[in-house]
Amino acid sequence: xxxxxxxxxxxxxxxxxxxxxxxxxxxxxxxxxxxxxxxxxxxxxxxxxxxxxxxxxxxxxxxxxxxxxxxxxxxxxxxxxxxxxxxxxxxxxxxxxxxxxxxxxxxxxxxxxxxxxxxxxxxxxxxxxxxxxxxxxxxxxxxxxxxxxxxxxxxxxxxxxxxxxxxxxxxxxxxxxxxxxxxxxxxxxxxxxxxxxxxxxxxxxxxxxxxxxxxxxxxxxxxxxxxxxxxxxxxxxxxxxxxxxxxxxxxxxxxxxxxxxxxxxxxxxxxxxxxxxxxxxxxxxxxxxxxxxxxxxxxxxxxxxxxxxxxxxxxxxxxxxxxxxxxxxxxxxxxxxxxxxxxxxxxxxxxxxxxxxxxxxxxxxxxxxxxxxxxxxxxxxxxxxxxxxxxxxxxxxxxxxxxxxxxxxxxxxxxxxxxxxxxxxxxxxxxxxxxxxxxxxxxxxxxxxxxxxxxxxxxx
Amino acid sequence: xxxxxxxxxxxxxxxxxxxxxxxxxxxxxxxxxxxxxxxxxxxxxxxxxxxxxxxxxxxxxxxxxxxxxxxxxxxxxxxxxxxxxxxxxxxxxxxxxxxxxxxxxxxxxxxxxxxxxxxxxxxxxxxxxxxxxxxxxxxxxxxxxxxxxxxxxxxxxxxxxxxxxxxxxxxxxxxxxxxxxxxxxxxxxxxxxxxxxxxxxxxxxxxxxxxxxxxxxxxxxxxxxxxxxxxxxxxxxxxxxxxxxxxxxxxxxxxxxxxxxxxxxxxxxxxxxxxxxxxxxxxxxxxxxxxxxxxxxxxxxxxxxxxxxxxxxxxxxxxxxxxxxxxxxxxxxxxxxxxxxxxxxxxxxxxxxxxxxxxxxxxxxxxxxxxxxxxxxxxxxxxxxxxxxxxxxxxxxxxxxxxxxxxxxxxxxxxxxxxxxxxxxxxxxxxxxxxxxxxxxxxxxxxxxxx
Numbered sequence: 001x002x003x004x005x006x007x008x009x010x011x012x013x014x015x016x017x018x019x020x021x022x023x024x025x026x027x028x029x030x031x032x033x034x035x036x037x038x039x040x041x042x043x044x045x046x047x048x049x050x051x052x053x054x055x056x057x058x059x060x061x062x063x064x065x066x067x068x069x070x071x072x073x074x075x076x077x078x079x080x081x082x083x084x085x086x087x088x089x090x091x092x093x094x095x096x097x098x099x100x101x102x103x104x105x106x107x108x109x110x111x112x113x114x115x116x117x118x119x120x121x122x123x124x125x126x127x128x129x130x131x132x133x134x135x136x137x138x139x140x141x142x143x144x145x146x147x148x149x150x151x152x153x154x155x156x157x158x159x160x161x162x163x164x165x166x167x168x169x170x171x172x173x174x175x176x177x178x179x180x181x182x183x184x185x186x187x188x189x190x191x192x193x194x195x196x197x198x199x200x201x202x203x204x205x206x207x208x209x210x211x212x213x214x215x216x217x218x219x220x221x222x223x224x225x226x227x228x229x230x231x232x233x234x235x236x237x238x239x240x241x242x243x244x245x246x247x248x249x250x251x252x253x254x255x256x257x258x259x260x261x262x263x264x265x266x267x268x269x270x271x272x273x274x275x276x277x278x279x280x281x282x283x284x285x286x287x288x289x290x291x292x293x294x295x296x297x298x299x300x301x302x303x304x305x306x307x308x309x310x311x312x313x314x315x316x317x318x319x320x321x322x323x324x325x326x327x328x329x330x331x332x333x334x335x336x337x338x339x340x341x342x343x344x345x346x347x348x349x350x351x352x353x354x355x356x357x358x359x360x361x362x363x364x365x366x367x368x369x370x371x372x373x374x375x376x377x378x379x380x381x382x383x384x385x386x387x388x389x390x391x392x393x394x395x396x397x398x399x400x401x402x403x404x405x406x407x408x409x410x411x412x413x414x415x416x417x418x419x420x421x422x423x424x425x426x427x428x429x430x431x432x433x434x435x436x437x438x439x440x441x442x443x444x445x446x447x448x449x450x451x452x453x454x455x456x457x458x459x460x
Numbered sequence: 461x462x463x464x465x466x467x468x469x470x471x472x473x474x475x476x477x478x479x480x481x482x483x484x485x486x487x488x489x490x491x492x493x494x495x496x497x498x499x500x501x502x503x504x505x506x507x508x509x510x511x512x513x514x515x516x517x518x519x520x521x522x523x524x525x526x527x528x529x530x531x532x533x534x535x536x537x538x539x540x541x542x543x544x545x546x547x548x549x550x551x552x553x554x555x556x557x558x559x560x561x562x563x564x565x566x567x568x569x570x571x572x573x574x575x576x577x578x579x580x581x582x583x584x585x586x587x588x589x590x591x592x593x594x595x596x597x598x599x600x601x602x603x604x605x606x607x608x609x610x611x612x613x614x615x616x617x618x619x620x621x622x623x624x625x626x627x628x629x630x631x632x633x634x635x636x637x638x639x640x641x642x643x644x645x646x647x648x649x650x651x652x653x654x655x656x657x658x659x660x661x662x663x664x665x666x667x668x669x670x671x672x673x674x675x676x677x678x679x680x681x682x683x684x685x686x687x688x689x690x691x692x693x694x695x696x697x698x699x700x701x702x703x704x705x706x707x708x709x710x711x712x713x714x715x716x717x718x719x720x721x722x723x724x725x726x727x728x729x730x731x732x733x734x735x736x737x738x739x740x741x742x743x744x745x746x747x748x749x750x751x752x753x754x755x756x757x758x759x760x761x762x763x764x765x766x767x768x769x770x771x772x773x774x775x776x777x778x779x780x781x782x783x784x785x786x787x788x789x790x791x792x793x794x795x796x797x798x799x800x801x802x803x804x805x806x807x808x809x810x811x812x813x814x815x816x817x818x819x820x821x822x823x824x825x826x827x828x829x830x831x832x833x834x835x836x837x838x839x840x841x842x843x844x845x846x847x848x849x850x851x852x853x854x855x856x857x858x859x860x861x862x863x864x865x866x867x868x869x870x871x872x873x874x875x876x877x878x879x880x881x882x883x884x885x886x887x888x889x890x891x892x893x894x895x896x897x898x899x900x901x902x903x904x905x906x907x908x909x910x911x
Contacts, residue, residue, distance in 0.1 A: 261645075
């Protein structure tokens with residue numbers, strides 16, 4: 001992307017006023033999106049973003065400057081701006097650059113940018129048709145395809161030089177059904193770090209039909225009962241709960257600041273023996289995967305909770321320095337416009353032995369959650385809220401009626417301790433995670449499991 | 461800034477005779493400072509520029525953008541928009557607005573803002589942190605403490621005759637305080653916005669964060685019940701975000717608005733009035749023009765409980781036979797314009813928040829809602845969201861409350877508004893475009909689910 005000589009000049013400038021560490025992150029990001037809504041393919045949008053960020057660390061202080069002028073002069077100016085806040089000391093020398101090769105890769109079979117917009121539009125039209133044909137109650141269908149090719153180069157004053165190519169494809173579908181003035185919405189998506197083989201191998205029409213059926217079924221749903229009850233969380237809920245309730249509080253910035261509920265709990269029991277939670281950027285082609293993180297640390301697998309014991313935080317370079325630990329490959333940033341912060345990659349709870357159907361059978365009363373709508377957590381208190389997008393009442397061990405408007409509320413440590421059975425199935429899905437104004441691609445996964453008691457908010 | 465307008469005109473010159481083309485240029489500088497423990501944790505300075513091109517040919521629309529501003533890229537970006545148009549659906553509503561005269565000047569740029577030294581900006585964040593730490597013995601630490609500013613120049617040129625340039629300056633400081641006792645920790649957020657760094661209200665921001673975190677210490681779950689509620693402005697704006705999305709004519713056309721077909725109907729109690737004002741002084745989203753160069757306006761959305769108008773850009777206006785209300789919006793040059801609120805505000809009433817609370821014998825003060833983006837069904841308006849707050853007992857704050865949910869529908873809530881405060885908070889939307897403002901609201905009765 002840029003010559004080694006330019007990188008060296010940038011790092012030299014960045015270290016001039018005595019900083020401990022300097023890094024350059026260069027990114028070229030190409031995107032294309034197509035959406036059909038209301039029976040129209042309104043706009044096809046595409047483009048290129050190109051830019052670089054220079055980071056200078058001096059003690060605990062980070063200076064960052066970014067530019068989209070990628071000439072030698074533009075980059076050296078950015079380096080000088082980033083170094084402006086580092087104080088005193090003699091200029092340090094950057095180590096010689098050594099290119100790091102990755103042991104992990106996420107192969108791309110069919111480059112999405114080599115396929116015409118018309119072909120992709122054809123797939124969306126087929127999905128649109130498939131959803132609309134499911135019944136007269138279908139009022140609105142939105143289908144979308146987004147693709148991205150992100151090429152990044154990271155080089156730092158310790159001699160690291162790494163490049164990563166990330167091709168991502170995402171298909172989304174949203175259906176609105178209506179009966180007697182009651183409107184209900186269903187949503188799903190398909191996304192991976194790979195090429196268009198994702199779409200070839202998983203026909204969007206099939207997913208579109210399923211989502212349409214879900215929206216229609218929701219029309220017959222009854223209001224969700226409120227109160228504390230057992231909640232069986234199905235595998236397609238895709239670990240949203242553990243991402244929010246366990247993943248975020250394990251991110252190292254909350255630990256070094258002392259603002260996470262997990263600060264006093266390292267090495268302690270936080271869940272029953274049969275709960276193991278992993279963050280793993282090496283999962284082949286998953287939505288949160290990469291070869292290198294955005295600081296050039298190779299992708300790795302980190303066990304966060306091992307057999308119920310809190311065993312590792314999710315660490316980037318900066319927080320690792322503060323904690324006296326190595327980065328766990330969790331330094332991520334949305335783009336060159338952002339400073340890397342500790343983030344999850346693909347986070348999931350590992351499956352065990354229980355038959356998922358038996359788990360439901362074994363539950364006298366409560367609710368089953370098939371899909372989550374997303375959630376939010378306060379990492380300081382651990383308090384969370386999740387919307388259940390698809391849910392059923394459980395009566396005497398059977399799923400009886402679909403319910404609407406269910407939300408789950410609680411706090412991370414309590415909900416983990418109340419998991420009483422973990423199933424043998426597993427599903428990992430794609431999510432978009434927001435933190436401090438930065439968005440990241442995240443994989444989320446889990447087996448079917450049961451929380452013995454959880455507060456359910458509902459109107460029934 | 462004419463440099464941006466010149467660039468827009470240069471790109472526009474690549475349009476062909478039969479094409480309708482609009483070129484948008486954005487040139488923004490920003491500073492971002494985070495402090496912790498009396499030290500600068502990070503300081504970011506940035507300048508980013510980019511061009512977005514909307515092209516309509518034979519009724520088909522395509523969009524392309526680039527951050528690379530070389531001559532070749534500027535020609536390619538028009539060609540790419542042209543290519544993208546060929547696979548889209550032809551639509552008579554695909555029109556570009558023409559120029560229109562501005563009624564009055566809107567100035568949202570303080571030229572002095574650019575000359576504030578970075579040392580002063582760091583000081584602001586440090587002063588805020590220090591003020592919070594000494595605000596109460598119960599303050600343990602801060603989750604974040606930041607200063608941000610953004611000076612942006614925009615230009616828009618089109619084949620339909622628009623040639624406009626405008627600038628915006630925004631500064632803010634904000635913090636989340638962490639207060640606690642024993643095992644219990646609670647958070648409180650404070651924010652100040654201004655056109656110039658020197659007009660940020662640091663003391664007020666600190667007091668807000670301190671008060672909001674300390675008064676929640678010792679929070680407990682309560683048992684499931686129905687009772688009157690006071691929504692704090694920070695809680696009320698979260699729900700206004702849902703209404704702002706619903707007010708978009710684009711959402712109405714596409715059948716995903718809970719306001720569809722409800723113009724002229726009662727949707728709230730007769731004291732509820734909601735206005736979208738793109739020209740109000742000190743609005744976070746105030747600008748002379750919207751994202752397609754149409755002058756911004758003030759739109760009465762809800763008047764004394766009755767739904768009066770949606771919010772339109774040119775295309776949705778064309779579809780519904782209405783004029784644009786100047787609500788075209790885009791987060792950056794990387795996205796084509798869509799419809800979004802500007803400053804979407806529930807009009808304040810007469811009584812102070814204290815007076816509202818004094819009148820309540822047994823109620824729930826909702827300080828914060830969580831999970832609104834996932835807990836509210838934007839089509840049906842039903843919701844069940846998490847809440848944190850305080851019990852109101854005989855007109856004063858009592859036991860702090862956490863981990864409860866509130867379930868209702870947007871319409872029940874709006875119809876249940878029995879009093880409106882004179883206090884007011886305007887904040888940027890959370891995961892939604894636009895700025896949202898509200899006073900405290902008293903709701904006759906809500907259902908709270910706890911133990």
